Amino acid sequence: MISSKFVAAFAxxxxxxxxxGAGVSRAQSHVDTPDPSxxxxxxxxxxxxxxxxxxxxxxxxxxxxxxxxxxxGPAGDGNGMNAQWIDPKPRDFTxxxxxxxxxxxxxxxxxxxxxxxxxxxFVTTNMPSWRPLTEQQRADLVxxxxxxxxxxxxxxxxxVLVIPAETPVTIESILHGRELFQKxxxxxxxGPAGxxxxxxxxxxxxxxxxxxRPYNFSTGTRFMCGETNQDLYRIFMTGLDGSPMPSFHDTLxxxxxxxxxxxxxxxxxxxxxxxxxxxxxxxxxxxxDIKPIGPDAANGGQ
Amino acid sequence: xxxKYLAALALTALVGSSVVLFAKAPAGGGxxxxxxxxxGTPPKMKPIDMSKEPxxxxxxxxxxxxxxxxxxxxxxxxWVVVYISAGEEGSTATSQPVRYDQxxxxxLPHVLPMEVGQQLMIYNDDQTSHNIHPLAKVNSEWNKSQPxxxxxxxxxxxxxxxxxxxxxxxxxxxxxxxxxKTPHYxxxxxxxxxxxxxLPAGKYTVTAWQEQYGTQSQDVTIAGxxxxxxxxxxxxxxx
Numbered sequence: 001m002i003s004s005k006f007v008a009a010f011a012x013x014x015x016x017x018x019x020x021g022a023g024v025s026r027a028q029s030h031v032d033t034p035d036p037s038x039x040x041x042x043x044x045x046x047x048x049x050x051x052x053x054x055x056x057x058x059x060x061x062x063x064x065x066x067x068x069x070x071x072x073g074p075a076g077d078g079n080g081m082n083a084q085w086i087d088p089k090p091r092d093f094t095x096x097x098x099x100x101x102x103x104x105x106x107x108x109x110x111x112x113x114x115x116x117x118x119x120x121x122f123v124t125t126n127m128p129s130w131r132p133l134t135e136q137q138r139a140d141l142v143x144x145x146x147x148x149x150x151x152x153x154x155x156x157x158x159x160v161l162v163i164p165a166e167t168p169v170t171i172e173s174i175l176h177g178r179e180l181f182q183k184x185x186x187x188x189x190x191g192p193a194g195x196x197x198x199x200x201x202x203x204x205x206x207x208x209x210x211x212x213r214p215y216n217f218s219t220g221t222r223f224m225c226g227e228t229n230q231d232l233y234r235i236f237m238t239g240l241d242g243s244p245m246p247s248f249h250d251t252l253x254x255x256x257x258x259x260x261x262x263x264x265x266x267x268x269x270x271x272x273x274x275x276x277x278x279x280x281x282x283x284x285x286x287x288x289d290i291k292p293i294g295p296d297a298a299n300g301g302q
Numbered sequence: 303x304x305x306k307y308l309a310a311l312a313l314t315a316l317v318g319s320s321v322v323l324f325a326k327a328p329a330g331g332g333x334x335x336x337x338x339x340x341x342g343t344p345p346k347m348k349p350i351d352m353s354k355e356p357x358x359x360x361x362x363x364x365x366x367x368x369x370x371x372x373x374x375x376x377x378x379x380x381w382v383v384v385y386i387s388a389g390e391e392g393s394t395a396t397s398q399p400v401r402y403d404q405x406x407x408x409x410l411p412h413v414l415p416m417e418v419g420q421q422l423m424i425y426n427d428d429q430t431s432h433n434i435h436p437l438a439k440v441n442s443e444w445n446k447s448q449p450x451x452x453x454x455x456x457x458x459x460x461x462x463x464x465x466x467x468x469x470x471x472x473x474x475x476x477x478x479x480x481x482x483k484t485p486h487y488x489x490x491x492x493x494x495x496x497x498x499x500x501l502p503a504g505k506y507t508v509t510a511w512q513e514q515y516g517t518q519s520q521d522v523t524i525a526g527x528x529x530x531x532x533x534x535x536x537x538x539x540x541x
Contacts, residue, residue, distance in 0.1 A: 097443050106444030151442070184449050185431035188471045199354045203473040207437050239445050244470030246433035246447040250455070295356070 048143035060144025076148035096149035099240040100225035105247035107158025177263025192294040194267030217267035330502030331527030344538035358407035378494025385487035389506035395419040409477030
């Protein structure tokens with residue numbers, strides 16, 4: 001039944017369908033549910049809204065063909081000509097799963113989230129910053145990207161995470177954040193010292209089964225989804241959908257997230273920060289009392 | 303919010319059973335029973351090395367085996383979901399929740415069928431953090447951390463789909479949520495048997511799904527309170 005559906009889909013004759021073959025093996029696992037339409041997106045009605053800007057998919061389509069198609073592909077599924085040379089792989093827009101969101105895990109991002117991603121680019125990947133495009137052009141691209149999945153027509157973006165004012169950076173906050181890093185087992189992937197070398201790090205794959213590395217804090221590079229403390233807060237609270245990084249929203253309460261942010265900053269040993277200064281002076285005076293992070297601490301019955 | 307969780311916990315405790323084979327009271331007297339077997343050579347299941355997670359490893363006297371093709375005596379196939387895929391009148395989703403446990407770094411049960419919209423409660427019974435990551439395609443994928451002692455995750459699925467579930471922290475953990483549009487389903491036990499009860503008279507399509515070998519279907523007509531026997535045979539490949 002499914003194969004006949006695909007035959008029908010091919011008959012539509014759009015080049016946008018070139019990649020459907022790759023999806024067939026997965027499609028057999030669906031229970032009589034219509035597959036996401038991979039046909040030519042209906043670009044007439046799609047808009048994006050970022051602040052005062054209104055983006056138009058029809059405009060975005062031309063920009064996409066010029067700037068994005070090489071990696072993200074003619075079908076928007078991340079299978080562009082360059083994709084085979086790229087790691088991590090370009091985003092597959094047909095799944096509408098996005099890493100950098102201000103919305104809960106499993107929900108669509110806001111237009112602003114997509115706009116920020118295009119604007120910022122993804123450091124350590126092949127996705128550059130698109131600041132050279134005008135703000136209007138970036139808004140148009142957001143509108144067009146949203147035409148690749150039917151989810152955008154059926155669902156609304158999730159509720160934007162409310163980030164409370166940052167708590168003061170204190171040694172108590174850092175120490176509590178360190179306890180959370182141990183207890184929540186962040187170190188299983190990110191490593192006891194945040195080097196991205198935890199016991200599970202080598203086994204990680206993204207949702208398309210491509211190997212993926214956890215962030216190595218010691219490099220001090222910008223994060224995937226920004227560089228401020230707010231960005232860091234948002235990353236672990238909403239999770240990076242499509243990757244192994246889960247959401248900790250249901251787990252962290254009160255000031256916990258800020259405490260974790262303050263501790264994580266101390267793992268970025270190469271970056272000057274207030275957190276690092278405080279932590280270093282604490283280590284100098286209390287070094288002997290600090291229990292190492294990792295399996296030994298867990299077995300020590302914290 | 304806490305209260306809600308407590309209420310949900312209490313409700314689940316009342317319901318008790320961990321595998322709900324029949325989510326709904328019988329609506330008719332007919333039934334379809336049978337057995338799922340294989341021909342050919344299935345892959346050998348491998349022992350799982352949990353030494354990286356001592357708190358889980360010590361819960362298992364003998365190593366846990368992988369479960370993607372679980373066989374039993376007489377070439378029987380376990381963890382096959384057999385369900386009514388066509389021929390039913392519309393039904394309302396069962397109000398009773400289904401329960402999914404992470405225990406000893408395993409998913410219990412390995413394959414959990416449920417109805418569209420049915421409440422799904424996910425528990426972490428371990429002394430280690432898990433991240434529960436359903437790799438949904440038709441529904442939306444999500445990924446949540448669940449440290450020891452966390453409240454249950456209270457969720458549901460909107461659309462029918464076979465959803466692989468994994469834990470990225472413990473990469474050997476694999477399971478499936480099987481989200482169906484029917485209350486009539488059964489998961490085969492180690493003897494490969496299934497039992498679809500409470501079917502009104504009618505013509506049905508019965509589908510069997512195995513995680514590695516996909517689906518196959520048969521048409522069955524039931525008259526009155528008849529009990530029909532059908533069997534499914536999957537062709538097993540060693541890889």
